[in-house]
Amino acid sequence: MTERSRWDEQRARERLADLDVALADLADRGEPGPLAAVRALVDVYGEALARVLDRADVEDPALLDVVARDELVGHLLLVHDLHPHDPGTRIGRALDGLAPHITAELTELEHGVATVTVEATARTGDRPVEETVEGTVLAAAPEVGEVRVRRRTEPAFVPLTAVRAR
Structure with a gap:
C-alpha cells in the first residue's frame, strides 16, 4: 500500500464544509x-462503519x-x-476544547435544549463568545435543537471545606 498524506483537523473541517x-x-x-447515488453510497459507508465499530467493540472496547x-470519524459516526x-x-469534551480562551460548562441538557454557562470574562477574536459556543455545541451534538448561553457574572461558589488544608 502506498503512503498517502493525512489530513489535519483543519483540513478535515474544510472538506466537511465543502x-x-x-x-x-x-x-x-x-x-x-x-x-439517489449519493444516498446509496452514504448507506454503504454507514453499514461499513457499523461493522468496524462492532468488531472494535468486541476486540478492544477502548x-x-x-x-x-x-x-x-466522529462526524461520520454522527x-x-x-x-x-x-x-x-x-458536548462536554467539545467545550473543554475551547479552553483556555473560553471556560464553558454544560449546565443542563433537556428536551433538545443545551444550556451552557461561560465565564463572564471569556473572549474570542472577532466572533461573539455566544456564537462560538453555540457552533461548538451544535457540531458536537447536531441533535440538539437549541443552545442557550449564559454568562457567569459572579465567581462560582467554592465551599470553605474544599480549600482548607486537611
Whole structure:
C-alpha cells in the first residue's frame, strides 16, 4: 500500500464544509439520479462503519473512544447515528476544547435544549463568545435543537471545606 498524506483537523473541517455545500447544491437541483447515488453510497459507508465499530467493540472496547474522539470519524459516526458517546459527553469534551480562551460548562441538557454557562470574562477574536459556543455545541451534538448561553457574572461558589488544608 502506498503512503498517502493525512489530513489535519483543519483540513478535515474544510472538506466537511465543502461537502455540505456540494450536497446542498445537489439537493437544490432536484435531480433524483445523482442524489439517489449519493444516498446509496452514504448507506454503504454507514453499514461499513457499523461493522468496524462492532468488531472494535468486541476486540478492544477502548478503541471506540479513540475512534469517536477523532473529529472526522466522529462526524461520520454522527451522520450515521453510530456515535458511541451520548450528547452530554460529546458536548462536554467539545467545550473543554475551547479552553483556555473560553471556560464553558454544560449546565443542563433537556428536551433538545443545551444550556451552557461561560465565564463572564471569556473572549474570542472577532466572533461573539455566544456564537462560538453555540457552533461548538451544535457540531458536537447536531441533535440538539437549541443552545442557550449564559454568562457567569459572579465567581462560582467554592465551599470553605474544599480549600482548607486537611
